[in-house]
Amino acid sequence: MNNKTEFWKVVEDRRSVRQFRTQPVEKTLIEKILQTGTRAPNAHNRQSWRFAVLTEQDDMVRMAEAMGVDFQQALRDGGMSPDEVTERARQRVARLTGAPVVVVLCVDTDDLDGYSDTNRDTGEYLMAVQSAALAGGHMLLAAQALGLAGAWLCGPLFAPERVQSALNLPASWRAQGMLLIGYADESPAFRERKPLEEVVQWIG
Numbered sequence: 545m546n547n548k549t550e551f552w553k554v555v556e557d558r559r560s561v562r563q564f565r566t567q568p569v570e571k572t573l574i575e576k577i578l579q580t581g582t583r584a585p586n587a588h589n590r591q592s593w594r595f596a597v598l599t600e601q602d603d604m605v606r607m608a609e610a611m612g613v614d615f616q617q618a619l620r621d622g623g624m625s626p627d628e629v630t631e632r633a634r635q636r637v638a639r640l641t642g643a644p645v646v647v648v649l650c651v652d653t654d655d656l657d658g659y660s661d662t663n664r665d666t667g668e669y670l671m672a673v674q675s676a677a678l679a680g681g682h683m684l685l686a687a688q689a690l691g692l693a694g695a696w697l698c699g700p701l702f703a704p705e706r707v708q709s710a711l712n713l714p715a716s717w718r719a720q721g722m723l724l725i726g727y728a729d730e731s732p733a734f735r736e737r738k739p740l741e742e743v744v745q746w747i748g
């Protein structure tokens with residue numbers, strides 16, 4: 545099998561995996577994944593992405609519980625019974641803390657070019673977010689290539705201040721999402737993609 549074939553196999557075999565074995569992940573593999581993330585294309589090569597890496601359960605639980613505060617309030621506001629809210633919150637914490645490694649993908653807002661033009665500032669921020677997302681995609685493929693698995697979870701995007709304070713991150717780090725990484729304990733089926741005809745318009 546040549547390198548190119550291996551690349552396609554990695555892409556085709558990757559799935560979002562959310563159940564993991566308890567087996568810890570060797571630090572060298574975590575570092576390889578992070579290094580691969582930093583090889584992603586990124587706006588101005590500014591590398592304004594930042595990665596908070598969690599391997600301790602206590603830290604994961606603290607972050608998950610902090611993220612759950614607003615989540616639970618939203619459920620209560622939606623009329624859910626207290627018992628159901630508690631059960632949903634428990635399930636959520638279990639999901640967010642069930643992998644041996646969590647990588648919180650952040651953007652360092654202090655590392656962005658500033659302009660007097662709001663439109664330009666918004667564009668700069670979006671480019672930083674896009675760059676962080678590309679890093680996350682690279683990391684998920686790297687995990688797959690290394691015999692690991694992972695999934696992107698969006699939770700931190702909706703509670704960036706709580707994540708920042710629970711993990712004591714620099715105030716300028718804005719969380720965009722998180723990756724669960726570990727050895728897979730499930731084999732999810734391929735999730736069908738729309739045919740190209742539906743998502744592509746050939747202009748010429």
Ligand SMILES: Cc1cc2nc3c(=O)[nH]c(=O)nc-3n(C[C@H](O)[C@H](O)[C@H](O)COP(=O)(O)O)c2cc1C
Nearest residue numbers: 558559560561562695696697698699721732734735
């Ligand atoms: C930006 C983004 C946010 C996502 N958020 C979540 C999430 O919060 N929870 C979850 O279980 N999966 C989440 N996913 C994973 C997607 O559900 C998954 O990639 C999609 O269903 C396709 O499945 P596949 O990755 O196995 O091919 C997210 C993926 C991306 C890229």
